[in-house]
Amino acid sequence: MAIRNAIWLLAALTVAGCAATATRDPGPAVFEQVLDNGLRVIVQPDHRAPVVVSQIWYQVGASDEPAGLTGISHVLEHMMFKGTPRFPEGAFSRIIAENGGEENAFTGSDYTAYFQRLEKSRLPIALELEADRMRNLVLRKDQFAKEVQVVMEERRLRTEDQPESLVYESLMAAAFQKHPYHHPIVGWMQDLQGLRVEDLRGWYQQHYAPDNATLVIVGDVQPSEVFALSRRYFGPLQGSRHVRPAPPAEPPQQAVRRLRVKAPAEVPYLLLGFHVPVPASLGAAEPWEPYALQLLSALLDGGEAARLARNLVRGAGVAASAGAEYDFSARYPSMFFLDANPANSHDLAEVEAALLAEISRLQAEPVGETELARVKAQVIASDVFQRDSMFYQGMRLGTYQTVGLGWRAAAGYVDRLRAVTAAQVQAVARRYLVENNMSVAWLDPQPIEPGRRMRRGTGHGHH
Amino acid sequence: MDITDTAILRRLLAGALLLLVATAAQATPKIQHWQLDNGARIYFVESHHLPMVQALAVFHAGSSRDQPATAGVAALTSALLVEGTADLDANAVADRFESLGAQYSADSYRDMARFSLRSLSDPEYLDPAVDLAGRLLKAPSFPEAGFQRERARALTGLAHSRQNPANVAARRFFEALYPGHPYALPPEGSEAGLAAASLADVRAFHQRYYVGRNVILALVGDLDPARARRIAQQLVGDLPAGEKPAPPPSPPEAVAKEVRIPFPSAQSHLLMGQHAIARGDPDYFPLYVGNYSLGGGGQQSRLFQEIREKNGLAYSTYSYFVPMERPGPFTIGLQTRNDQLDKALALTREQVRAFVADGPSAEELEAARKNLTGGFALRTDSSRRIAEQIAVMGFYNLPLDYLDRFIDRINAVTLEQVRDAWRRRVRPEDMTTVIVGGGG
Numbered sequence: 093m094a095i096r097n098a099i100w101l102l103a104a105l106t107v108a109g110c111a112a113t114a115t116r117d118p119g120p121a122v123f124e125q126v127l128d129n130g131l132r133v134i135v136q137p138d139h140r141a142p143v144v145v146s147q148i149w150y151q152v153g154a155s156d157e158p159a160g161l162t163g164i165s166h167v168l169e170h171m172m173f174k175g176t177p178r179f180p181e182g183a184f185s186r187i188i189a190e191n192g193g194e195e196n197a198f199t200g201s202d203y204t205a206y207f208q209r210l211e212k213s214r215l216p217i218a219l220e221l222e223a224d225r226m227r228n229l230v231l232r233k234d235q236f237a238k239e240v241q242v243v244m245e246e247r248r249l250r251t252e253d254q255p256e257s258l259v260y261e262s263l264m265a266a267a268f269q270k271h272p273y274h275h276p277i278v279g280w281m282q283d284l285q286g287l288r289v290e291d292l293r294g295w296y297q298q299h300y301a302p303d304n305a306t307l308v309i310v311g312d313v314q315p316s317e318v319f320a321l322s323r324r325y326f327g328p329l330q331g332s333r334h335v336r337p338a339p340p341a342e343p344p345q346q347a348v349r350r351l352r353v354k355a356p357a358e359v360p361y362l363l364l365g366f367h368v369p370v371p372a373s374l375g376a377a378e379p380w381e382p383y384a385l386q387l388l389s390a391l392l393d394g395g396e397a398a399r400l401a402r403n404l405v406r407g408a409g410v411a412a413s414a415g416a417e418y419d420f421s422a423r424y425p426s427m428f429f430l431d432a433n434p435a436n437s438h439d440l441a442e443v444e445a446a447l448l449a450e451i452s453r454l455q456a457e458p459v460g461e462t463e464l465a466r467v468k469a470q471v472i473a474s475d476v477f478q479r480d481s482m483f484y485q486g487m488r489l490g491t492y493q494t495v496g497l498g499w500r501a502a503a504g505y506v507d508r509l510r511a512v513t514a515a516q517v518q519a520v521a522r523r524y525l526v527e528n529n530m531s532v533a534w535l536d537p538q539p540i541e542p543g544r545r546m547r548r549g550t551g552h553g554h555h
Numbered sequence: 556m557d558i559t560d561t562a563i564l565r566r567l568l569a570g571a572l573l574l575l576v577a578t579a580a581q582a583t584p585k586i587q588h589w590q591l592d593n594g595a596r597i598y599f600v601e602s603h604h605l606p607m608v609q610a611l612a613v614f615h616a617g618s619s620r621d622q623p624a625t626a627g628v629a630a631l632t633s634a635l636l637v638e639g640t641a642d643l644d645a646n647a648v649a650d651r652f653e654s655l656g657a658q659y660s661a662d663s664y665r666d667m668a669r670f671s672l673r674s675l676s677d678p679e680y681l682d683p684a685v686d687l688a689g690r691l692l693k694a695p696s697f698p699e700a701g702f703q704r705e706r707a708r709a710l711t712g713l714a715h716s717r718q719n720p721a722n723v724a725a726r727r728f729f730e731a732l733y734p735g736h737p738y739a740l741p742p743e744g745s746e747a748g749l750a751a752a753s754l755a756d757v758r759a760f761h762q763r764y765y766v767g768r769n770v771i772l773a774l775v776g777d778l779d780p781a782r783a784r785r786i787a788q789q790l791v792g793d794l795p796a797g798e799k800p801a802p803p804p805s806p807p808e809a810v811a812k813e814v815r816i817p818f819p820s821a822q823s824h825l826l827m828g829q830h831a832i833a834r835g836d837p838d839y840f841p842l843y844v845g846n847y848s849l850g851g852g853g854q855q856s857r858l859f860q861e862i863r864e865k866n867g868l869a870y871s872t873y874s875y876f877v878p879m880e881r882p883g884p885f886t887i888g889l890q891t892r893n894d895q896l897d898k899a900l901a902l903t904r905e906q907v908r909a910f911v912a913d914g915p916s917a918e919e920l921e922a923a924r925k926n927l928t929g930g931f932a933l934r935t936d937s938s939r940r941i942a943e944q945i946a947v948m949g950f951y952n953l954p955l956d957y958l959d960r961f962i963d964r965i966n967a968v969t970l971e972q973v974r975d976a977w978r979r980r981v982r983p984e985d986m987t988t989v990i991v992g993g994g995g
Contacts, residue, residue: 140604141936173854182864185854190922192929211932241867248821249870249890253720356819358714395658396637397649406645409704412711433715436707466654473656473675476607480937540718540819 119503120479122489123315125322130303130331133322134489134499135315138482144311145482146218147207148226149490151306152299154277155201155339155424163279164287164295166199167236167243171292172206173197174235176228181235184221191217199277202423203494204299209483212312216321222307223325226300236289244285247278255355259363259533264427266349267365267531271342271424303331306493310486342367342425349531357537359412360440364447365427365531368418368524372495373425383508384516385418385428385524390467391459391517392416392430392450397466399450400432410438410446423495428524440534454521458514471509583958584941587780588949589787593767593796597787598945599774602938606676608776609938610685611946612692612791616668616764618744619737619803619880625752627744631705632760633663636670638701640690645701648687657684664742666880667950668764672790676777681786689789692765702754709749716743721890723816724824724991731812731987732830732884737803766797771949775938802880806830809985816991823896823992824888827903829985831885834878834951841976842876842885844968847923848915849906850874850887855922857906862889868899874907880951885981893994900988908983914974928962 123135153165175181188195193210208218251257261276268274279287307326309318345367371382392400393416400414411432419426430451434443478484493499584600591597618629637659638645652659657674670692674684716722726741733739740748772791774783809829832839843851850858850873862872872889887907891899915923935941935958948957 140602142932143936182854186922189852189855190925190929192926192931192933194930194933209930209933211929214929238864238867242863242870245822245868245891246870248892253820253822255718357718359711359718395649395653397646397653402646402649405708406701406704412708433711435704436711466650469656470653473680474658476605476675477658477673479605480607480609480939482936537718541817 119475120485122499122503123319124499125319127302127323127327129327129329130301131322131326131329132306132493133319134306134308134493135313135318136308136310136485136489137313137315138310138485139312142212142312143209143482144212144215144309144313145207145209145486146215146222147205147308147486147490148222149203149205149306149308149494150299151202151304151336151494152204152295153200153202154275154279155272156299156336157272157275157279159275160283161287161291161295162275162283163243163277164291165204166278167240167284167287168292168295169197169199169204169206170239170243171231171236172225172229174232174239175230176224177230178224178228179221180230184225187217187221193218201273201277203491205490205494207483207486215309215311215313215318216325219307219321219325223329226302226305226326227329229296229300231289231293231296233289236292240284240287243278244281247281247284251276251278252281255353255357255535255537256361256363258355259353259361259535262351262353263363263365263531263533266351266533267345267367267427268342270340272339273342273422273424273426298332298334301332301334302326302329304334306490308486308490308493310482310489339424345529345531348527351531351533352536353533354536354538356540357535358540359433360537361433361535362431362440362444363533364430364444366524366526366529367425368428368520369425370420370422371501372421372423372497380508380512380516381520381523382420384512384520386420387464387467387471387509387512388454388517388520389416389418389428390470391454391463394467394470403450404432404443404446405435408446409435411435411443414443414447421491421495444532451521451525455518455525458518461514464514464517468510472506475506584775584935584945586945586948586955586958587783588955589784591767591788591792593792593794594799595767595770595772595787595791595794596949597772597774597783597791598949599778599780599783599787600941600945601778601780601783602775602941603777605938606777607938608674608676608681608774608778608786609942610672610688610786610790611773611942612670613771613773613946613950614668614764615666615769615800615880615950616760617664617666618740618742619665620760620764620800621737621740621744621748623740623745624748625756626740626748627706627709628748628752628756628760629668630663630709630742630744631702631749631752632757632765633661633668633670634705634709635697635701635757636661636691636695638698638705639696640687640694641696643687644696644698648691651687652684655680655684659684659688665738669946685786685789689791689793692791693793695761697754697757697761699754702757706749706752709744710746712743713741713746713749720818720820720822720824720991723818724826724989727814727816727991728826728828728886728987728989729884731814731989732809732828733806736806738806738830738879738881738883763797764800765794767791767794768797768799770794771946773942773946773949775942775945804881806882809982809987811985812987814987814989815993816989817993818991819994820992821892821994822890823893823990824890825896825900825903826886826888826989827907827986828874828884828886829982829987830882831876831980832878833880833882835953836878836882838976838980839876839878840964841968841972842980844920844923844927844965845910845915845973845977846874846876847926848919849910852923852926855926857910858887858889858903861902861906862899866898866902868895868902872903878951890992893992896990896992900990904983907981907986911977911981911983914970914977917970920968920970920973924965924968927965931962
């Protein structure tokens, strides 16, 4: 259950890919313009309701953070609501609220994004406010001191008091030893305690600039109008020409890594993670591999007919819940996860053996045609269902662009998945889902009683 | 700016969907409404924007229909619908739906149990999916093996909840607010209730509550009205008419209580409140509009400003009403590091006391109106949102023009009405407080 907890942002994107049919239309038209200062503007008109979604994506996240400053991207995301000379503290959110808007922000490993949902005529308001805080944020020490306490509360809420989140954090820290995916998005508590407002000022200056950002607009708008508004509000801003240093690559894993996390809990839990390539990374030996991994994830966990529900939950009854997740939309080589809670009267060793048996079967036997057809049908249908959400469509364009895939690649997603063969699924299972590439974390439940408070560990963020 | 944790959101779904409702003059979806011979009430919105259909069948069959001794039968009945028909087992049901690209789910809350089907609108996919869904609702096979498995999974789910202080607090809060009342029963069932439940209980529950007079069907999507009528008939038209059950009893008088549960967590979770209003209550709009300023308006609310912005005490703090079939709760909540609890609790109590005594300022009321009306169009910008809105409207018997009139009703609320309603209906001195945490 925790995978989804821990990386739910990405989950929304990747599993998204899954559902059914042959009558596929070519998908919505998307328009792009790059301003002179480097800001990329992407517009997808959607006229079903008088609503617009505006998202601004900065290419900065936890994977850019040096050791000692973990969590700084997410803390800065919180501080972005603290005001500028023109729109002082509280003004941004008050103006959006008075216009009936919803707004929020989120930080991931590879991006930080801010969004508003508004009645369509209010789009200029959102753009004016976002342009203003892109370069003019005031970072006050007293505000920072309070807000970092809020972030620590967020870490307690989402990680320290959530045993399965602790397992996820521990697994990532073990699986990645050099690459910054080692660190939690929300940051380690010790780093949050040491963070200074000067650090945030530097981070803001480097990364918040038009040449490091993508504006995504989906809704009842005309592209030409959006481009004109973008030039008007963002055009005068200067780029930062910041060159990001590449993070250290993760060396190949040579042996299985096992850990046991003790925390107050009642239900045991386990999480397996395997290093895998992603489309945005150079690590993919073959361009089809990430798509085969995506299909593999759907074969295991793409619905009630998928193998984990069918074989582990219903068939053998060894698991109360079981899942698979592939972090397809990461910027750097990421993880393929399996997780499970054992059913009553079964233990973690049995569940782990059952998960590994599913992997062995995928390695040994090619997937049958009927099963493959079912999974592809789900992929195609859910591509239509996802377009029911304007917000999701913006998420997809923004993520693709920000992790380095380019937004145009999103349009080819379904076709690439449809092209995957049974032999390719088998090949990625054999290549990546192997013991030396595996990290395993078990949650070892400790009694939930007063006086038994354990050392705790972390998560990630949402303003 | 606060996304409360998913457990809270899940609970909100119990009845809060309409809190999110709104409408705007030209943006209001055009609802077609009719009734089938068996009493089933259909709410249909035609939308050809995407080649898909969203169907949501909602029954008065949540945990408020459970017997205390077998609490969990409602949840089990819902979960077991998809275990099979006379000729298909659970695997075959899943294969059939998912080969068609259809997505299906069943869930249950306090008042309602819902079955959702999402499909492409092409008849090649939609028709067989609807046929199967109709057979599952009418004549599920309820196999013994599925019953045993789902009951065991439900018990594991309860154990999972017990390791989360937010979930522990929510369960204790309803128990404290509704002693002896069905709303005290957890929507997921209780440990003892699930252990005592039998397959015969599930069959009887289905027979009684999954009937025509007790169902609302919301249908949104790429269908013309004639086809919508056929599909509605196929989904819920063959259910026996049955009887609509009487509403649950009125909740007992509120008595202030303080419940403290020690828990080895870094934070203490605070829930405070009382039972307040039922659907259709004439005080709903003044209470709802007023709550924007106290704790419903995110960053704009007094609680957010006081607890988070001024004092940095919590990531999330909020207040909301959940109007239900019977008076649902008014809830105020936050979570904070254990050693800050007393301070946060005192600040929260002071904010609530002052708000009930004086009401919002004229500026606050205006800000609330602007937000609730200006954002109206957002509430119905997808098929999923429209289906959820109209399902709740049907379920609680709200008038068909509810969405059309929403903006006018918000704008009509006066400062005096808000003050008056809050003074009469919200009683800080009678509120129950639940605190889970303290570390160890």
